[in-house]
Amino acid sequence: MSNIATKKHEPLFHIVKRNAIPWWKAWIVRAISILLAVVVCSFVTILLTKQNPVLVWGAMFKGAFGTERIVWRLFRDISLLLCVSLAVTPAFKMRFWNCGAEGQVLMGCLATFATVRFLGGTVSEPLLLVISLAAALIAGAVWGLIPAVFYAFFKTNETLFTLMMNYVAKGLITLSIIYFQWENTFGSQIVSPLRIGRLPKVYNDHLVIILTVALITLFMYIYLNYTKQGYEISVVGESENTANYIGINVKNVVIRTMLISGAICGLAGFLLVSGKDGTVSPDTADGRGFTAIMVSWLAKFNPIYMIITSFLLVFFQFGSKEITRSFRLNDDFSEILTGIVIFFIIGSEFFINYQIKMRKLTKEGK
Amino acid sequence: MDNTYAIELKNISKRFGTVLANNNVNLSVKRGEIMAILGENGSGKTTLMNMISGIYYPDEGQIFVNGEEVTITSPKDAFNYSIGMIHQHFKLVDVFSATENIVLGINDGKRYKLSEARRQVLEITEKYGFDISPDKKIYEMSVSEKQTVEIIKVLYRGADILILDEPTAVLTPQEIDKLFAVLRRMRDDGKSIIIITHKMNEVLSLSDRVAVLRKGEHIATVETASTSVSELTELMVGKKISLNINRTDPHDTSDRLVVSNISSVNSEGVTVLDKVSFTARSGEILGIAGIAGSGQKELLEAIAGLQPLTEGEIKYNSPEGESFNLRKRTPEQIRELGVRLSFVPEDRLGMGLVGSMDIIDNMMLRSYKKGHSIFLNRKSPKKLAEEIVDELEVATPDVKTPVRKLSGGNVQKVLVGREIAAKPKVLMAAYPVRGLDINSSYTIYNLLNEQKDNGVAVIFVGEDLDVLLDLCDRIIVIASGKITGEVDGRHATKEEVGVMMTGNTQKEAN
Numbered sequence: 001m002s003n004i005a006t007k008k009h010e011p012l013f014h015i016v017k018r019n020a021i022p023w024w025k026a027w028i029v030r031a032i033s034i035l036l037a038v039v040v041c042s043f044v045t046i047l048l049t050k051q052n053p054v055l056v057w058g059a060m061f062k063g064a065f066g067t068e069r070i071v072w073r074l075f076r077d078i079s080l081l082l083c084v085s086l087a088v089t090p091a092f093k094m095r096f097w098n099c100g101a102e103g104q105v106l107m108g109c110l111a112t113f114a115t116v117r118f119l120g121g122t123v124s125e126p127l128l129l130v131i132s133l134a135a136a137l138i139a140g141a142v143w144g145l146i147p148a149v150f151y152a153f154f155k156t157n158e159t160l161f162t163l164m165m166n167y168v169a170k171g172l173i174t175l176s177i178i179y180f181q182w183e184n185t186f187g188s189q190i191v192s193p194l195r196i197g198r199l200p201k202v203y204n205d206h207l208v209i210i211l212t213v214a215l216i217t218l219f220m221y222i223y224l225n226y227t228k229q230g231y232e233i234s235v236v237g238e239s240e241n242t243a244n245y246i247g248i249n250v251k252n253v254v255i256r257t258m259l260i261s262g263a264i265c266g267l268a269g270f271l272l273v274s275g276k277d278g279t280v281s282p283d284t285a286d287g288r289g290f291t292a293i294m295v296s297w298l299a300k301f302n303p304i305y306m307i308i309t310s311f312l313l314v315f316f317q318f319g320s321k322e323i324t325r326s327f328r329l330n331d332d333f334s335e336i337l338t339g340i341v342i343f344f345i346i347g348s349e350f351f352i353n354y355q356i357k358m359r360k361l362t363k364e365g366k
Numbered sequence: 367m368d369n370t371y372a373i374e375l376k377n378i379s380k381r382f383g384t385v386l387a388n389n390n391v392n393l394s395v396k397r398g399e400i401m402a403i404l405g406e407n408g409s410g411k412t413t414l415m416n417m418i419s420g421i422y423y424p425d426e427g428q429i430f431v432n433g434e435e436v437t438i439t440s441p442k443d444a445f446n447y448s449i450g451m452i453h454q455h456f457k458l459v460d461v462f463s464a465t466e467n468i469v470l471g472i473n474d475g476k477r478y479k480l481s482e483a484r485r486q487v488l489e490i491t492e493k494y495g496f497d498i499s500p501d502k503k504i505y506e507m508s509v510s511e512k513q514t515v516e517i518i519k520v521l522y523r524g525a526d527i528l529i530l531d532e533p534t535a536v537l538t539p540q541e542i543d544k545l546f547a548v549l550r551r552m553r554d555d556g557k558s559i560i561i562i563t564h565k566m567n568e569v570l571s572l573s574d575r576v577a578v579l580r581k582g583e584h585i586a587t588v589e590t591a592s593t594s595v596s597e598l599t600e601l602m603v604g605k606k607i608s609l610n611i612n613r614t615d616p617h618d619t620s621d622r623l624v625v626s627n628i629s630s631v632n633s634e635g636v637t638v639l640d641k642v643s644f645t646a647r648s649g650e651i652l653g654i655a656g657i658a659g660s661g662q663k664e665l666l667e668a669i670a671g672l673q674p675l676t677e678g679e680i681k682y683n684s685p686e687g688e689s690f691n692l693r694k695r696t697p698e699q700i701r702e703l704g705v706r707l708s709f710v711p712e713d714r715l716g717m718g719l720v721g722s723m724d725i726i727d728n729m730m731l732r733s734y735k736k737g738h739s740i741f742l743n744r745k746s747p748k749k750l751a752e753e754i755v756d757e758l759e760v761a762t763p764d765v766k767t768p769v770r771k772l773s774g775g776n777v778q779k780v781l782v783g784r785e786i787a788a789k790p791k792v793l794m795a796a797y798p799v800r801g802l803d804i805n806s807s808y809t810i811y812n813l814l815n816e817q818k819d820n821g822v823a824v825i826f827v828g829e830d831l832d833v834l835l836d837l838c839d840r841i842i843v844i845a846s847g848k849i850t851g852e853v854d855g856r857h858a859t860k861e862e863v864g865v866m867m868t869g870n871t872q873k874e875a876n
Contacts, residue, residue, distance in 0.1 A: 246697065
């Protein structure tokens with residue numbers, strides 16, 4: 001038998017697909033992965049910066065929840081990110097990989113700013129708000145429509161197309177700033193904030209944004225789950241063959257969905273300019289168009305879960321900024337920490353879907 | 367220990383999640399023996415064979431090759447123990463010749479020399495009587511020739527134990543005879559052959575012994591010479607069942623669907639339908655026979671408005687006496703005309719149903735557009751789902767289970783149930799029993815017969831000629847996109863249809 005034993009090379013472990021696991025177990029796996037991420041982040045902090053990780057985590061919380069003002073700003077930023085994430089979600093559910101949210105948001109920003117600049121003073125303040133909102137929605141929708149039309153009629157690759165449209169949008173903003181002479185001093189590329197056409201204050205600067213996005217979240221949840229159009233999106237996303245078989249016009253659905261996706265991006269642009277910055281630059285969207293992709297994916301395209309994922313990402317953004325400031329660390333360090341956490345969250349999905357079976361040690365004894 | 371088995375499995379178990387695919391299976395195959403593995407779909411035949419060929423790794427149990435315990439963790443390991451498997455789906459490079467495909471991936475340290483390989487391939491073909499040219503390119507080959515290349519491929523690698531997974535599914539009766547002759551010659555040469563199948567007559571004509579699996583367990587191994595169809599069926603299903611299709615005589619027939627001279631090309635510019643004409647009558651089951659991929663799919667999709675045509679017309683005569691041409695109309699337009707056309711496509715989860723959606727939402731596919739509300743109405747689909755689960759005995763925890771999680775037979779019941787619930791005038795079904803167990807298959811045949819008796823024009827695309835001849839009133843035969851003949855289901859023979867399936871027209875055949 002000894003000679004057979006040496007021939008055996010049973011693998012140390014093999015991977016087995018799990019059947020469905022109860023939702024609470026899945027959340028335990030996710031919670032453990034976040035805890036592990038915190039532990040790894042702490043070690044990385046010690047190794048790279050020689051700082052006390054407890055202090056670093058403390059600073060992180062201070063950065064996100066330190067004062068009432070910070071908490072309001074935290075929730076405002078969560079809302080803005082959530083808004084863009086909600087915008088990309090219907091497209092993603094349709095398996096249309098819209099990577100152009102950044103550009104669609106920027107077009108909303110540009111439209112808002114331009115409307116206020118050109119119409120400001122000629123119409124009443126509420127009308128100005130309505131017109132600039134409409135302009136933002138249309139601009140975002142058009143930016144979403146162009147790649148959708150090319151996808152529907154010429155089968156162009158939507159990922160590359162939408163990605164390229166981002167650069168066009170950035171270029172358009174730079175061009176407008178120079179061409180319409182919006183700069184406050186020539187050549188500075190800095191545009192002073194608008195004084196008119198701003199969102200009204202309710203309680204404080206942020207509440208209107210937060211409430212608007214809450215409404216959009218509810219709308220998107222109902223739209224995706226309880227309307228005929230939402231149902232068509234799911235069918236097209238699952239299988240174009242089934243959609244054709246059942247008589248859904250796939251081209252129409254793609255174009256309609258991208259109009260909605262783009263318009264909500266445009267709304268996010270309006271909120272950014274009219275409710276937050278008051279000004280416009282190629283960096284106004286601040287990468288939200290790309291972070292939104294992550295928010296949407298991590299939440300598995302569920303608008304309600306997206307509240308949690310956008311919270312997580314914005315919390316880390318705020319916290320990391322604070323540690324960078326209080327420990328005089330390089331900006332990149334906070335990105336490393338965020339990266340580790342996201343890695344662990346995504347990795348946890350593997351353990352939710354699969355389990356690892358170790359070699360049985362008793363067999364070796366034979 | 368002279369009498370060692372070529373391969374022996376002891377207490378093999380394999381689990382996928384909570385599903386026990388194989389439970390304590392014991393199996394042994396001698397040298398120079400053809401062993402048939404018989405079992406319904408989902409009984410664990412393929413899983414078991416995949417563990418021998420290194421695709422899966424067993425959770426428990428031992429495998430012995432020539433009396434020695436072995437561990438097989440990859441197909442490469444399997445080859446080292448002279449085990450080769452011929453899968454249902456071929457893995458060949460289209461633009462390479464037979465020989466090139468056969469030597470592809472061999473790394474024996476020797477210099478690559480095509481002429482030497484060609485000589486060896488010829489040696490193998492002569493020895494076992496394969497009918498193939500080593501220089502023919504794969505894209506010029508028929509399905510049966512491609513299968514031959516796959517078999518030579520494993521022989522070239524020195525396999526002594528050959529496993530064939532449902533090798534006859536894609537072959538005509540004549541090709542099956544040829545394959546069996548080759549397999550017998552290999553057996554006489556001392557090779558061990560394991561053949562997975564669910565066709566009873568093949569088991570009886572070819573094998574020496576039969577191992578029957580049911581629900582992952584090894585039920586029995588019997589000598590083929592001393593068994594019968596009814597015994598094997600009973601072992602396979604676990605109870606006695608009658609295998610009779612009750613074919614009634616058609617009554618009140620009228621021409622419901624008249625297809626004349628339709629042609630179509632696919633996206634690569636290849637003609638897939640070539641001047642096809644036939645008539646489907648109400649109260650009749652029209653069978654379409656042919657080798658898989660001869661244009662059956664395109665034909666049904668053309669009628670359903672999914673396959674563009676280059677010529678011809680598809681005329682629908684409603685029971686009320688109106689006529690419409692369905693050509694150049696989308697499925698939506700066809701529905702708006704009031705044409706009640708139901709279609710059970712071949713690709714159930716990729717076309718007929720949405721796998722990730724539950725039974726209710728899948729019921730809704732046909733009806734969700736009804737009404738002017740922008741919101742979905744899930745009430746009536748839910749009722750329909752519950753009715754279908756109840757009447758067709760769909761095994762599911764509840765109607766909110768994603769259909770992907772159901773077994774093949776239950777998926778098909780959901781799909782057929784939905785299509786019949788639409789009260790069709792024309793019902794098209796492509797391979798509706800593929801992958802189904804015997805009981806579910808007969809449920810489907812009965813449903814089709816019921817529809818026929820209700821005056822529906824049923825079009826049935828099938829692969830099992832025995833069933834086609836038992837079920838259909840008329841059978842048309844399609845080969846490479848052309849209709850090669852039409853026969854009466856009550857009088858035609860399998861051989862007659864088989865000859866037409868290879869492209870010989872009815873006249874040539876007679």
